[in-house]
Amino acid sequence: MTVPDYTRLFALDYAGARAKFLAATAAANCAFASxxxxxxMGPRGEELFVDVARLGSAKAKRQLIIISGTHGLEGASGSAAQIAxxxxxxxxxxxxxVSILLIHALNPYGFAYGTRTTENNVDLNRNFVDHKRAYPANPGYDEIFAKMLPRDWTPAALTDxxxxxxxxxxxxxxxxxFDALVRGQYTHPEGTNYGGRGREWSxxxxxxxxxxxxxxxxxxxLIDWHTGIGEWGRSxxxxxxxxxxxxxxxxVRWWGSRSILEQRPHGFARPNYQGLVFNGLAQFLGNRPMVGAVIEFGxxxxxxxxxxxxxxWLKFRAEKESERVSLLxxxxxxxxxxxxxxxxxxTSSQAIEITQQAVNGLATWSLTPSAAATSS
Ligand SMILES: [Zn+2]
Structure with a gap:
């Protein structure tokens, strides 16, 4: 495979990524909805959109959903993966x-403002819980949170x-x-991995x-593109x-057992993640089976x-704008x-390969009655 020209795929900000996505989907004759x-609104007063592009027939029985920007800030990579x-x-x-549904910038606010979370500091990938029931407890997080938001971002505070x-x-x-830090928490609205107190707009x-x-x-x-876990530049x-x-x-058949089985993020046991987009989608699809993954680039x-x-810290404690804030x-x-x-x-090369594996897998997926039965 030739090396992708990353300057065609990546953009400097949300508006630039959206323009590239629009151009690429138009060139591929996608149907489009926003x-x-x-x-x-965005930081320069621009409107914010979740954009949806369809490649192939809307009537196809086999459909691949590809999402970017669940964690807004990571969207620059997911958007490039979609365009690649x-x-x-x-x-x-x-x-x-087979048909493809590309969902661009699922959390456009976070994408535009350079933060993982939504306009309410909600980690969208922890928001798909049943908000009418008691929230999943995370007592470990309560213990840790006290020192997480120091007044100043200094080496001493970080050491603390x-x-x-x-x-x-x-x-x-x-x-x-690791589980306490990232599984999701529903008690500290200014904390990391906060799952919210209601369904987010996204x-x-x-x-x-x-x-x-x-x-x-x-x-x-399903492919939900993310970044931040894994080895540098590897999926x-x-x-x-x-x-x-x-x-x-x-x-496993699509992507191989080495990718799918017994994954240990950062070498730790896999956290008991709550409220994932994956769970939300599975619920929205009802009894239709879904195979998929969050795919990170390390x-x-x-x-x-x-x-x-x-x-x-930048969201809740930083001074407005300064050289230091820009550096951070x-x-x-x-x-x-x-x-x-x-x-x-x-990562762009791998995105092409991984997506193609999903397309091929989806095309040859023979549904046994037992698979259909366990899909709910
Ligand atoms: Zn992420």
Whole structure:
């Protein structure tokens, strides 16, 4: 495969990424729909959209959903992954009966403002819980949160927080610490991985998209592009099909057992993630089976903890604008979507390959009655 020209795929900001996505989908003759955010605007007063592009027939029974920007800031990578595949030869010869639904910037606010979370500091990938029931408890997070938002972002404050984490690790172990930090929490609106207190606009919009665009689908594939877990520039899969299920076996058939089985993010036991987009989609699709994964591109490995932390510090504690804030912001962006041409070329190549594997898998997925039965 030739090396992708990353300057054609990546943009400097949300508006630029949207323009590139619009141009690429128009060139590929996609049908197009946009969902405008009803009350949030971008930093320069621009309107914010979740954009939906369809490649192939809306009547296809096999449909692949490809999402970018669930975590807004990571959207620059997901958007490039979508465009890279659209411009590849695979997009020009879809297998019969297969269609693609590209969802661009599912969290456009976060994309536009350079933060992982939504306009309400909600981690959209923890928001798909049943908000009418009691929220999943996370007592570990309550213990850790106290030192997370220091008044000033100084090495001393970071050491303080690191010490608090070390105490927790000592008591409960490294896996439990990682689980408490990232599984999702519903008690600290200024914290990381906050799942919210109601359905976010992006959550409700995703349901509209399923209702309006996936009516004909009978078998669904999902790629939800993310960054921040895994080795630098390498893909890392978090497949949420149930362990040992026929649907997980199908994911293995598409992407290989080394990618799908026994994945340990940053080397830790997989957290008990709550409220995932994957769960929301599965629910919106009803009893139609879905095979898919969150697919990350690795950046700074375990050092990403500090970047997650910096994201909320900039939101809730930083002075308005200053050289220092600009320096910190540049570091945050580079932590999630490295400026490096090597990283961008490498991840774009992998995005094309991984998407093509999903397309081929979806085209040849034979649905057994047992797979259909376990899909709910
Ligand atoms: Zn993410």
């Amino acid at each position: 969902y405008r955010h009803p009350d949030a 595949w659209l411009e590849s030869s695979g997009a020009r010869k879809l297998p019969p009966g 927080f690191g010490d608090a984490l070390a105490v927790y690790r000592e008591k409960h172990g490294a896996d439990a610490l 959550n409700r919009t995703l349901q509209r998209i399923v209702d309006e665009h996936l009516g004909a689908a009978r078998q669904v594939g 890392f899969f978090l497949c949420f099909n149930e362990d040992g299920s026929p649907l997980q076996a199908e994911a 950046t700074r490995g375990p050092n990403m903890r500090r970047a997650l932390h910096l994201d909320i 912001r540049a570091d945050l962006h580079d932590a999630f979507v490295p400026v490096s041409s090597h990283w961008r070329e490498e």
